[in-house]
Amino acid sequence: MSSRYTRGADEIVATPTGSILMEIHDLLFTAFGPQNWWPAETDLEMMIGAILTQNTSWNNVEKAIQNLKEKNLVSIKGLSDTPAPILAEYIRPAGYYNLKVRRLKNLISLIQDKHDGDLNSLLSLDTETIRKELLSVKGIGLETADSMILYAAGRALFVVDTYTHRILSRHGLIEEEAGYFEVQMLFMDTLPHDVELFKEFHALLVKTGKDFCRRKPLCPDCPLEKVNREA
Ligand code: SF4
CATH class of the missing domain: 1.10.340.30 (Hypothetical protein; domain 2)
Structure with a gap:
């Protein structure tokens, strides 16, 4: 896990899902860099x-x-x-x-x-x-x-959107019909509750969804191409 965040790798709940999610985060961060979300002055x-x-x-x-x-x-x-x-x-x-x-x-x-x-x-x-x-x-x-x-409030609550759902589903981490809270709990239960991590990870998933994981996915060029896919 990147040392940019306030909590160390030893705090990641040691589950296979937590490891895969961090692998996804790290691959995306390496590929895209910081997204600087949310772009607002107040x-x-x-x-x-x-x-x-x-x-x-x-x-x-x-x-x-x-x-x-x-x-x-x-x-x-x-x-x-x-x-x-x-x-x-x-x-x-x-x-x-x-x-x-x-x-x-x-x-x-x-x-x-x-x-x-x-x-x-x-x-x-x-x-x-x-x-x-x-x-x-x-x-x-x-x-x-x-x-x-x-x-805005700066609380460690993971945000789930359509892209998050689609990417996780395509990589076999959730069922296609999984609901908002089920997907959110996957992150909340397996990652350290680090506000900066959650901010960056959500932004990176949105970028991946927009640029690659579209309705028709562009897998060969996607940074997550090597991560196991089940769908
Ligand atoms: S590798 Fe394919 S399925 Fe996975 S996130 Fe990228 S575009 Fe989507």
């Missing part, structure tokens, strides 16, 4: 990005966030005070802009109503409570909530 910006990136590429999200920054709207007050139709125009590049504005407004309402407008008050709760509160927001599901918990 926790709120990260959380805005997590909503805007639903069903769209990051390039489109960047343009939407840039528009918000130019109008000084990356703030609880800015997002709260700006009428939805105006916000929708600014975030239009991210697609589904009317829906995403409602989701942003829902998140801001949670922070205002339950935390007096103080994001840190939400992010300093225990992990399960943050998750419960985020999941109570219409439009925030498990992947988005867990992304916010990992990258």
